[in-house]
Amino acid sequence: MEPSSKSHANLFQVYLRLRPPPTGSSNPERFLRVEDPEDDEGSPTHITLNPPNDRRRAIEKFAFTRVFEEDATQLDLFQGTKVLPLVEGVLAAHGGDGTDGLLATLGVTGSGKTHTILGSRSQRGLTQLALDVLYRSIKNNIVDCNTSPALEASIQASDASEANLSAASAFLETTYSDFSGSRGGSRAATPMIVRPKNDFVRPSLSEIYSQLPGKFPDSPGSVRLVRHEDDLSKITLLSTPPNERPRSQILSAAAGRSRQPKLARTPSPKKHYMCLTSAAQSKKTVTKTPTKGEFGSSQTPRRNLQRPTAFPQVPDISSIRSSCDPSAEYAIVISMYEVYNDRIFDLLTPPVKSNATKEYRRRPLLFKSTELSPDRKVVAGLRKIICSSLKDALLVLEAGLHERRVAGTGSNSVSSRSHGFFCVEVKKRRRGRSSAHWGGTTLSIVDLAGSERARDAKTQGATLAEAGKINESLMYLGQCLQMQSDASSMSKPNLVPFRQCKLTELLFSNSFPSTSLTQSVGRRNPQRGVMIVTADPFGDFNATSQILRYSALAREVTVPRIPSITATILAGAQANAAATATAAVASSSSTHSSQQSSEFGSSPPLSSPLSNFSNNNNHQPYFQQQHQHQHQQQSGSIRHHHPNNNNHSHSSHRHPYQPHHQQRTFSPETADTERGTMENAALEIARMAEAIEQLHAELAQETAERVAAEAHLLSLEERALELEQDVREECYADFERRLALEMGRWKASLDMELDRGTEHWDRKVELMQQMGATATVVVTSPSSDGGGGDENGGGLGRGVGSGVDDDDDDKENVLIENLEQENERLRREVAVLRRELAGRTPTKRAPLQERGDVVSSGGGGGVGNNARSGSSIGAADIAGLGNRLEGLRVSGESDRRGGGSGSGHGHGNGNGNNGNGNGNGNVNSGRRKGINVASSGSPTKKVRKLPARRWDAADDDEF
Numbered sequence: 001m002e003p004s005s006k007s008h009a010n011l012f013q014v015y016l017r018l019r020p021p022p023t024g025s026s027n028p029e030r031f032l033r034v035e036d037p038e039d040d041e042g043s044p045t046h047i048t049l050n051p052p053n054d055r056r057r058a059i060e061k062f063a064f065t066r067v068f069e070e071d072a073t074q075l076d077l078f079q080g081t082k083v084l085p086l087v088e089g090v091l092a093a094h095g096g097d098g099t100d101g102l103l104a105t106l107g108v109t110g111s112g113k114t115h116t117i118l119g120s121r122s123q124r125g126l127t128q129l130a131l132d133v134l135y136r137s138i139k140n141n142i143v144d145c146n147t148s149p150a151l152e153a154s155i156q157a158s159d160a161s162e163a164n165l166s167a168a169s170a171f172l173e174t175t176y177s178d179f180s181g182s183r184g185g186s187r188a189a190t191p192m193i194v195r196p197k198n199d200f201v202r203p204s205l206s207e208i209y210s211q212l213p214g215k216f217p218d219s220p221g222s223v224r225l226v227r228h229e230d231d232l233s234k235i236t237l238l239s240t241p242p243n244e245r246p247r248s249q250i251l252s253a254a255a256g257r258s259r260q261p262k263l264a265r266t267p268s269p270k271k272h273y274m275c276l277t278s279a280a281q282s283k284k285t286v287t288k289t290p291t292k293g294e295f296g297s298s299q300t301p302r303r304n305l306q307r308p309t310a311f312p313q314v315p316d317i318s319s320i321r322s323s324c325d326p327s328a329e330y331a332i333v334i335s336m337y338e339v340y341n342d343r344i345f346d347l348l349t350p351p352v353k354s355n356a357t358k359e360y361r362r363r364p365l366l367f368k369s370t371e372l373s374p375d376r377k378v379v380a381g382l383r384k385i386i387c388s389s390l391k392d393a394l395l396v397l398e399a400g401l402h403e404r405r406v407a408g409t410g411s412n413s414v415s416s417r418s419h420g421f422f423c424v425e426v427k428k429r430r431r432g433r434s435s436a437h438w439g440g441t442t443l444s445i446v447d448l449a450g451s452e453r454a455r456d457a458k459t460q461g462a463t464l465a466e467a468g469k470i471n472e473s474l475m476y477l478g479q480c481l482q483m484q485s486d487a488s489s490m491s492k493p494n495l496v497p498f499r500q501c502k503l504t505e506l507l508f509s510n511s512f513p514s515t516s517l518t519q520s521v522g523r524r525n526p527q528r529g530v531m532i533v534t535a536d537p538f539g540d541f542n543a544t545s546q547i548l549r550y551s552a553l554a555r556e557v558t559v560p561r562i563p564s565i566t567a568t569i570l571a572g573a574q575a576n577a578a579a580t581a582t583a584a585v586a587s588s589s590s591t592h593s594s595q596q597s598s599e600f601g602s603s604p605p606l607s608s609p610l611s612n613f614s615n616n617n618n619h620q621p622y623f624q625q626q627h628q629h630q631h632q633q634q635s636g637s638i639r640h641h642h643p644n645n646n647n648h649s650h651s652s653h654r655h656p657y658q659p660h661h662q663q664r665t666f667s668p669e670t671a672d673t674e675r676g677t678m679e680n681a682a683l684e685i686a687r688m689a690e691a692i693e694q695l696h697a698e699l700a701q702e703t704a705e706r707v708a709a710e711a712h713l714l715s716l717e718e719r720a721l722e723l724e725q726d727v728r729e730e731c732y733a734d735f736e737r738r739l740a741l742e743m744g745r746w747k748a749s750l751d752m753e754l755d756r757g758t759e760h761w762d763r764k765v766e767l768m769q770q771m772g773a774t775a776t777v778v779v780t781s782p783s784s785d786g787g788g789g790d791e792n793g794g795g796l797g798r799g800v801g802s803g804v805d806d807d808d809d810d811k812e813n814v815l816i817e818n819l820e821q822e823n824e825r826l827r828r829e830v831a832v833l834r835r836e837l838a839g840r841t842p843t844k845r846a847p848l849q850e851r852g853d854v855v856s857s858g859g860g861g862g863v864g865n866n867a868r869s870g871s872s873i874g875a876a877d878i879a880g881l882g883n884r885l886e887g888l889r890v891s892g893e894s895d896r897r898g899g900g901s902g903s904g905h906g907h908g909n910g911n912g913n914n915g916n917g918n919g920n921g922n923v924n925s926g927r928r929k930g931i932n933v934a935s936s937g938s939p940t941k942k943v944r945k946l947p948a949r950r951w952d953a954a955d956d957d958e959f
């Protein structure tokens with residue numbers, strides 16, 4: 001079992017870190033033992049798992065790149081793992097594009113992954129340490145976007161992931177309420193209250209008051225005020241001196257905090273320091289009741305966070321530095337996202353309020369190839385922040401962590417419910433060439449969610465569903481990690497089944513050499529991976545052994561031998577026999593026994609290795625073998641002792657529950673019988689134990705599958721709900737859009753109708769005017785030949801009076817015919833408009849009716865009938881025009897009577913029987929056909945009415 005010989009071929013270097021037992025832990029049983037290194041100078045690489053309280057289970061031995069024991073510090077981890085080479089890889093000190101790096105932690109929930117990767121309140125984690133080295137190494141080569149806005153644009157242009165880039169100052173200003181950024185400035189001394197972590201409810205002011213000095217420090221609910229100036233690393237929760245600050249000061253601080261509370265609960269002094277910030281607190285509160293992985297309606301997006309009070313400075317790594325490319329200039333771009341329920345969510349983009357549900361939601365992002373990245377997939381559409389200093393980067397990290405989903409479970413009070421990705425892109429281009437393209441490599445730091453057993457974690461509902469998803473994705477990760485042991489799979493990425501879920505895609509898709517042959521893209525080096533597996537030697541044996549089984553570089557299984565039970569029983573029986581038998585009998589018996597004993601009790605050494613990388617059932621053939629072997633023995637030398645054998649001795653008839661002392665005989669024969677019975681019993685026990693174990697394993701597997709299936713079902717249901725919601729939203733938006741379009745169309749058609757109506761009436765008026773002119777001519781023409789000089793009351797229509805000659809009658813008839821024709825045409829037009837109207841939807845018809853230019857069928861109003869035209873503009877108009885024509889005619893006549901001398905009102909009375917007309921007209925003197933009409937007929941004038949029959953004919957039946 002040599003991990004080192006293979007490790008060069010693995011996609012990951014795998015390290016194991018053991019966490020110290022929690023203080024006050026009551027479980028003393030340690031199931032994990034670190035093997036001594038082969039040479040004294042070396043570091044341990046192997047561990048052995050001894051199943052607690054179960055001698056029948058296999059003893060497993062695992063190999064890692066290196067094992068870090070409980071006393072290992074963060075600095076030991078940083079130096080002992082290959083984090084520094086990862087940093088060097090992305091910096092590409094010797095030119096070129098560099099190598100992507102991946103640093104991940106894996107382990108059972110609560111085993112210390114977050115502690116390792118993000119540190120604690122007093123200790124920096126590997127992320128902070130890597131960032132520290134990174135920024136110090138490129139101190140003289142880093143560009144500052146604040147000094148040159150063009151830099152941001154050029155970095156944005158070179159980004160292949162369709163990201164939304166912004167400078168840290170802009171991001172932090174909108175994120176932290178009291179952000180002072182790199183400009184410095186004063187920090188508000190907002191106090192922070194530390195509280196027990198299991199309580200997610202903020203205490204009221206009165207609660208705080210009741211726990212203020214005097215109740216410090218040992219009350220579990222005690223509060224602790226921490227000022228910004230405090231160095232968090234120096235805080236010891238239980239050592240806060242009471243009455244350190246005046247009560248009033250504390251109260252005012254607490255009241256001030258009610259606007260932006262900074263409450264944290266820490267019964268454990270080892271809690272990650274981020275948990276003490278307001279961000280972490282609201283993270284807890286926010287994620288306490290996650291619904292569908294989204295923010296609930298009552299929850300608001302991240303805005304105006306309180307900046308962390310202090311960042312820990314320990315361990316100090318100022319002496320550690322990596323080299324960078326002196327001919328290059330660098331920019332650091334940071335992005336953060338999480339994989340939650342197999343979907344990717346940006347942690348730096350605040351959730352947006354959904355129009356439909358009024359809830360704050362985050363849109364899942366795609367992991368895909370883009371135009372600028374055709375050969376490899378990238379998370380598209382992330383928000384990325386250009387950070388020119390370590391401080392900016394740490395503040396961005398804190399902001400992102402605030403968004404990450406965590407929840408309190410039975411196994412860990414602040415348990416990560418998603419796989420968190422912190423990506424540091426190191427952009428690089430030749431120094432002084434502002435037009436040069438930025439190349440880049442990425443160091444991805446991943447804090448995986450921990451595997452957990454629902455029974456231990458006591459999760460339910462959404463948290464249980466999350467756990468199912470977490471376990472499922474970790475199972476796929478396990479499969480990939482097991483496959484990576486096969487060196488041949490390196491060049492054949494398809495052999496590693498990394499496309500089964502988002503997590504493995506994100507972790508493994510850059511692990512293989514680029515297959516792109518395009519010149520423009522260039523070949524990328526496969527990423528370097530460091531996996532730190534964390535384990536609690538006093539924790540859950542089953543969960544730990546499962547994680548170790550698939551993450552270890554090599555495994556060896558040692559199976560204990562079941563016949564040892566038989567040997568134990570026999571040993572007891574022999575001891576009894578030896579103590580009570582006579583010396584002679586005992587002597588002969590002991591000889592015989594020793595022979596039997598040598599036959600049945602000669603078990604192989606306990607730790608004989610059976611196979612490498614074998615599964616738990618490897619011992620099964622062994623059991624079968626033993627069984628057969630012993631059965632053969634029974635059918636030979638001790639067959640007659642078999643309990644089911646009819647030839648068995650008298651003593652074998654005893655009741656199975658008879659007390660032992662009654663069975664005991666002192667003869668060698670009885671001893672043999674007893675031994676045979678015991679052998680059989682032992683074999684039966686072994687067989688049953690084996691069967692039980694197998695059933696247990698099957699049950700466990702099926703339970704795990706059921707939990708995973710249930711979780712899958714839950715998440716599918718959630719997804720279906722979300723999809724339904726999305727579809728509804730889309731339908732709603734589509735409906736709105738169509739409605740707006742239809743309204744526009746309707747308005748346009750209304751305008752068109754209005755125009756047509758106006759045009760129509762214009763034409764009509766024009767026609768009437770022409771007809772009026774004709775009528776004038778008709779009326780005035782007799783005067784030209786001297787006739788009709790006695791006609792005074794000129795008018796339209798028939799019944800002109802007895803004084804009208806035949807010519808006049810003819811012309812009037814022509815005029816009437818014209819009018820009838822016009823009337824006919826109008827009817828047709830109205831009919832057309834009606835048909836059009838009937839073809840429209842009710843919503844569109846109404847406005848047309850309102851227009852009034854289309855006469856409804858019940859509208860009444862007749863053409864040329866003013867008295868009845870109140871409801872019909874068309875009718876009124878026609879009537880008006882009739883009157884005007886009448887007026888024209890009258891005015892023409894009056895003009896004629898006036899001898900064409902001058903202008904003015906002309907009115908006269910006709911001599912005809914029926915002829916009454918009124919009208920006035922301004923007639924240009926000397927012009928017979930003057931049509932400038934100002935119709936305001938005098939009521940005193942007689943009007944020659946048109947025959948009602950004609951005008952009214954089109955009345956009701958038409959309109």
Ligand SMILES: Nc1ncnc2c1ncn2[C@@H]1O[C@H](COP(=O)(O)OP(=O)(O)OP(=O)(O)O)[C@@H](O)[C@H]1O
Nearest residue numbers: 019109110111112113114115270271412415416450
């Ligand atoms: N090496 C260590 N030294 C001291 N304390 C540790 C160590 N490892 C873990 N702890 C403590 O154990 C607790 C759980 O650790 P942590 O939150 O890192 O677990 P985790 O594996 O990230 O859990 P989960 O998967 O549920 O998120 C924390 O209080 C942490 O401070």
